[in-house]
Amino acid sequence: MTEFGKALSFTETAIPGLLIAELPVHGDSRGWFKENWQREKMIAAGLPDFGPVQNNISFNDEVGTTRGIHAEPWDKWVSVATGRIFGAWVDLREGPTFGAVFTAEIDPSRAIFVPRGVGNSYQTLESDTAYAYLVNDHWSADAEYSFLNLADETVDIQWPIPLSEVEISAKDLAHPRLADVTPIAPKKTLIVGANGQLGLALRESFGDSPRYDYAARDSIDLADPAFISSRRWRDYDTIVNAAAYTAVDLAETPDGRAEAWASNVTGVAALARVATEHGITLVHISSDYVFDGSKDGAYTEEDAVRPLGVYGQTKAAADAIVSTVPRHYILRTSWVIGEGKNFVRTMASLAERGIDPQVVDDQIGRLTFTEDIVAAIEHLLSVTAPSGIYNVTSGGTPLSWAEIAAQVFAITGHDSSRVCGVSTQEYFASSSAPVAPRPRNSVLDLSKLASTGLSPSDMLSRLHAYLA
Template structure:
């Protein structure tokens, strides 16, 4: 009896599994899918939802080659097969093939877009495949096929195809030269018209960009009905960010509706469709007592906005495939602190700016690039702080920089305490310290630009 083991092949993601088969006078028993053991050995945690069986009455029954828009684990309950797989995904391994003779002692994990075919070598062969999406006529329309007799793949079928039993449909599949490769799963950006959403559209030019007019995230039925098939990643840049208005009754309800209710809907479809969810969070999940916050610091929000963002982070963390990207002091295309200070400087207004809140600016281009890096690099799922790098500064110091960089006197800006700023207003409590530790994101290979350099470039643009 062999030990449970997982082996790679020439096709990326196609894995061969050695299965222990326990036999006695009655027959045998095996664990065809054992999540904990197999995932520990490198098999993806592919969340199967449907199990199909194919019975082959005679040796020579031959099926395929079908590339489907889901992952599957194939194995045998009885008999033996000659299995063949050809990579039909877009990319450098398109057309790569792999073959294997197998019985009940093996299984093969077949990733989305890899064509699967087999030939029964014995009568009464029972073939099983466990898949992670439900079959439907709509799903079948996105299959990709390859002819069993394709000369380029040159599968060495043990029983010549002229002597095999093949369906009329399988016999009509195209040769490799005529196959349209299966594209990778796509990306959807929600909240696409905000400051970050615009930058994300530049970083992900092929992504579908949705704003509230295209998809109301607070409508659970609308979110569930969106055509998520073929979507691999959702980047959530939608948020209620009016931190002061969140402290009144109307704003509080709106903040919870978008930052928690809408996110609940996104988490549900991400789980159902096995999508990676990237969610942008905030320094407001902390009370600001620590001078710098790392990813493991417990939540301690001070105001309604911060409470809703912390609740959202906890929701997203329940997904197996997620990135919570925590940021602060975001500057991009549109209305923001830097644009406001530059406008005041040009109009000759001398503002008072708080000097007892400290952090780093985050430019949306850098934030979008960091998100793209996490996805492209395959960094471990989890929470990452992502701001620009460099010195920690107060809002007052940044306002002085803006005045200087736009050709005005830094002395036109006067310091003000947070208490004085809030006097007579309904405002959200702010974290005193908003700086986020960047060691974790840097360890993945992404080093954000210095915030002072990014500010100079932003004001020159």
């Protein structure tokens, strides 16, 4: 008997992500009415915003019709339009809850949200039962599916009507036992720009698990319209964009300007479109160059952008694009140091070769070691921090480039007084090539990141470890 007048609510089950819903049903002598799917109310009540794209209905004539156990790589919202079912759900995802079982009766006043990879099955308890489900992906022959036998002894589902007495398809009868089931793998992460400083650090941290796809900048063409359909995007939950055109001075030339906009803006727009259409979290790396450096004090995430040059303009434009993606993190960094050619390695090499450099002393900021960016990415994703911009640099007292160079000399056993500080104007005075304007103040406030539970490492401690 359908229960009328319940308040909309969701309850967690023993299977992570599997949610039972109590639905308000309004009825009288004429029949009943319910809102079977109401996105705004249901999200407010705790349902994930899973973005359904298709609605299916399975009609069952007889009591005891039994179907399942099927696990697909998409989410389902399961309800009953008429009749009543006994539902059984088995976690067929890789992980510690593989094989966990939950059962419940579902009538028109109840529904259940079934996350990707959880096996779904049911047995009708009334004739003329209409079983309805919304899904957030279209069926595909290329998708990864998993199945479990309805009579598996390990999960031991207590069917109300013995399986020997009910209608079951030959295909369902042939499904494997739990020991032979192929688990549904977790969703994947795509790292774009895998051969850059940050990309290499991400690979070092994440490893070569099939869960991670690494795409070098020259192996993926974001400007190609075919990129939008180049993967089964529903198999991904995160894209980390570690690729960028970073030649700030060359960006001031005609060819460099075109390349910078193509890579930093057009390419990012393609990633944003994919992420928006498929519910993917987009992690994007931004820059202190979106500011003009004129502020007295550290820049916060709320400060208005005022880029001085082409590179900064492209990064600011990309930030605006990424901010439209429902699930996004924009990580603002400064003075990135990782594997490969960079300022610290250059200074160490000059010190070793006996060269006394002139280094700019009127630009102030902090180094950002790639390990700190990786740690921030992992942290923000793991705690599901609110979407938005997060300043991410290494911590400690801000220094000028000249002061950092002096630290490099000292740490590597050389006389730090060999470093001569000069103004930005003096440093570039003899240059005949285009020179991009630099922000004088690149200090980023780190309190927002700290409020999520992550404190960045000390810049000088990182520098010592890096040079060791």
